[in-house]
Amino acid sequence: MNRAAGEFVRCLDADDVLLPGALARDIECLHRVAWCVSAGLDLHPDGTTTPGPCDPPDGPLAEGRFYAEQEQDQLSVLAANFAAHRGLVRALGGWTATTGAETIGLLLAAEAIAAGEFIAEPSMLYRQHPAQTTASSRYWAEDEHETRIEAVLARAREIRAQGWRWRRV
Numbered sequence: 001m002n003r004a005a006g007e008f009v010r011c012l013d014a015d016d017v018l019l020p021g022a023l024a025r026d027i028e029c030l031h032r033v034a035w036c037v038s039a040g041l042d043l044h045p046d047g048t049t050t051p052g053p054c055d056p057p058d059g060p061l062a063e064g065r066f067y068a069e070q071e072q073d074q075l076s077v078l079a080a081n082f083a084a085h086r087g088l089v090r091a092l093g094g095w096t097a098t099t100g101a102e103t104i105g106l107l108l109a110a111e112a113i114a115a116g117e118f119i120a121e122p123s124m125l126y127r128q129h130p131a132q133t134t135a136s137s138r139y140w141a142e143d144e145h146e147t148r149i150e151a152v153l154a155r156a157r158e159i160r161a162q163g164w165r166w167r168r169v
Helices: 022-030 065-071 086-091 102-113 142-161
Strands: 008-010 035-043 049-051 082-085 116-127
Touching: 008 022, 008 086, 022 035, 022 082, 022 116, 035 102, 065 102, 065 142, 082 086, 082 102, 086 102, 102 142
Parallel strands: 035 116
Antiparallel strands: 008 082, 035 049, 035 082
């Protein structure tokens, strides 16, 4: 974060690929709202792609939508496609220090204090491969998973309870 010099920040894992126009769509959206998340395509080892099965409709998002989904362990978006105003990310303390779900934590925290939008046009190829963190059995071990998700939900709950609202300065 200290090296981020631009007005906006975009998540991207080192093994994923941005699609043409992704950043332009993010920037256009971020002129309207504090944060956005976009559709992604899973890129499988054989080169085929599949879209997210539960993507929301294009446009503004209902307040608390993703928090409610994550409480049910059914988040409809790939949080790795999150983009936001740099000041918002800094005000929230950046990404959570967890063994996974860092982008989910940031998405839920941003949603707690500011309106966001979903961009239905896919912005990234999310590589699916056996060596990725989310493919390991440890990542999905019940105690690890529950602890990680409760940490990001608790952060978002507390931020929302404070009644904070983000405004562009």
